Amino acid sequence: MSQLFPSDDRSVLCSDGKGVRRRLEVHCLAIPDVKLIRTPRFSDTRGYFCETFQRADFAAQGLDCDFLQDNQSSSDRPGTVRGLHFQRPPFAQTKLVRVLRGSILDVAVDLRRSSSSFGRHVAMELSSESNEQLLVPAGFAHGFCTLEPDTVVFYKVDQVYSAAHDSGVNWADSRLGIEWPVASAEANLSEKDRGLPMLVDLAPVFE
């Protein structure tokens, strides 16, 4: 499990109309381009409220995200694996991932051939209670394994779906070194995902 690096000192104090101070936290992970994001949660006797994305707040942290589409998936069983997916250029997607119900191990694999972290990954547990989101830039394959029944994942993407550009790498590729919380034989996944290539067999996609 990746350790959180100290967030750089660009955490932003953003004020709202009521003068209430709130802080958008952006933390670098072991691959710095993948960010763990915490947005403020305002709790009271009813429960909580939080803004989960606000373009200007993100841009003030150098995260200029122009999201075009929202996605949501629900997985009935723990041990359900979706991924590792990406869209090839020019439909490559940056994703902002959060969990609405349940929990996941969220994984991003660096596919940028010129990157010093090519083939390496970050893995981060996200849950509906953690108030955390993962920002996965274009150039990464993304996938997750659910840790609880009835887990709902919501994510914003900055490029629309293109079936013709949909691609992926095999989640069970041992060379990736991903410590999944489910054995390959027990995982629940699509036939499409079972047939994805190992990284060594994947044609170069991202420079």
Ligand SMILES: Cc1cn([C@H]2C[C@H](O)[C@@H](COP(=O)(O)OP(=O)(O)O[C@H]3O[C@H](C)C(=O)[C@H](O)[C@H]3O)O2)c(=O)[nH]c1=O
């Ligand atoms: C991604 C997507 C899919 N679809 C259709 C295509 C299929 O008929 C159906 C299921 O698609 P798929 O099996 O690719 O769904 P997941 O396995 O949840 O894929 C997603 O899971 C991993 C974690 C990701 O990061 C990707 O964003 C995304 O590929 O939804 C659409 O109509 N629009 C879309 O944007």
